[in-house]
Amino acid sequence: MIQNAIDILKTSKILFVLTGAGISAESGIPTFRGVDGLWKNYSVTDLATPEAFAKNPALVWEWYQWRQEIISRAKPNAAHTVLVEIEKKFDKFLLLTQNVDNLHQRAGSKNVLELHGNIFRSRCNTCGMVYETITKTEAKAANVPTCTCGSFLRPDVVWFGEPIPQDIWQESLSFLSKADCAIICGTSGVVWPAAAIPQIAKTTGTKIIEVNLEQTPMTPIVDVSLLGKASEILTEIVSHLR
Numbered sequence: 001m002i003q004n005a006i007d008i009l010k011t012s013k014i015l016f017v018l019t020g021a022g023i024s025a026e027s028g029i030p031t032f033r034g035v036d037g038l039w040k041n042y043s044v045t046d047l048a049t050p051e052a053f054a055k056n057p058a059l060v061w062e063w064y065q066w067r068q069e070i071i072s073r074a075k076p077n078a079a080h081t082v083l084v085e086i087e088k089k090f091d092k093f094l095l096l097t098q099n100v101d102n103l104h105q106r107a108g109s110k111n112v113l114e115l116h117g118n119i120f121r122s123r124c125n126t127c128g129m130v131y132e133t134i135t136k137t138e139a140k141a142a143n144v145p146t147c148t149c150g151s152f153l154r155p156d157v158v159w160f161g162e163p164i165p166q167d168i169w170q171e172s173l174s175f176l177s178k179a180d181c182a183i184i185c186g187t188s189g190v191v192w193p194a195a196a197i198p199q200i201a202k203t204t205g206t207k208i209i210e211v212n213l214e215q216t217p218m219t220p221i222v223d224v225s226l227l228g229k230a231s232e233i234l235t236e237i238v239s240h241l242r
């Protein structure tokens with residue numbers, strides 16, 4: 001099966017990659033679904049919706065600060081690093097990630113778009129001003145950090161029930177329509193709109209290679225399904241690319 005993926009990639013010039021929490025699992029960052037997934041132990045409605053923030057911003061910040069700390073300690077793993085190498089091997093490359101952990105950028109990937117925001121940024125809940133960094137102590141001192149306008153800051157991530165950034169989505173779709181191949185790695189394929197990417201790719205004849213520990217709802221329509229750890233599979237793939 002891996003040979004099929006290598007054959008597709010060898011004849012591809014334009015590569016699109018979609019990643020999800022699974023690619024950061026080997027860095028020690030919990031995924032959302034599955035046996036030890038965050039949503040098994042924490043409530044989406046209490047922590048990751050605009051309503052949750054309106055009701056209890058301090059609780060929401062406490063959870064995001066806990067995740068920021070885990071993510072700050074984590075390092076990019078081999079899967080992130082190999083994607084940096086893969087980027088250099090194609091004429092055009094776009095990495096769309098649902099992850100908010102910044103690990104692709106830290107690994108050195110260049111052309112990265114974040115569909116669900118970034119956990120290290122915050123933005124004003126009222127005026128929308130974006131803060132590139134907010135230190136943990138700043139946030140902790142006041143419990144809920146505030147903007148210069150006086151309103152609460154919120155994590156600059158996309159919560160359930162919120163629209164994704166349209167400019168990023170449109171740019172991704174435009175790239176995908178020209179891509180020869182799409183690698184979909186470490187995502188359960190249940191959260192929209194990213195879950196629609198295999199269907200969309202099909203309409204333009206883009207070949208799809210899925211990399212995941214297990215089968216997902218996307219598996220029946222992909223061209224090649226590679227079951228296993230992202231780090232191992234991507235490392236094997238890149239060793240066969242010139």
Ligand code: APR
Pocket residue numbers: 019020021022023025026031032033034037098099116185186187188189190191211212213214216228229230231
């Ligand atoms: N290698 C490859 N795949 C892996 C690995 C690994 N080492 N570890 C886990 N996986 C796979 C799991 O099998 C699962 O299919 O990664 C996937 C992770 O799925 P989710 O936890 O649902 O993560 P994701 O698809 O990124 O979730 C989408 O949901 O809660 C929201 O906003 C959050 O961006 C997130 C979105």
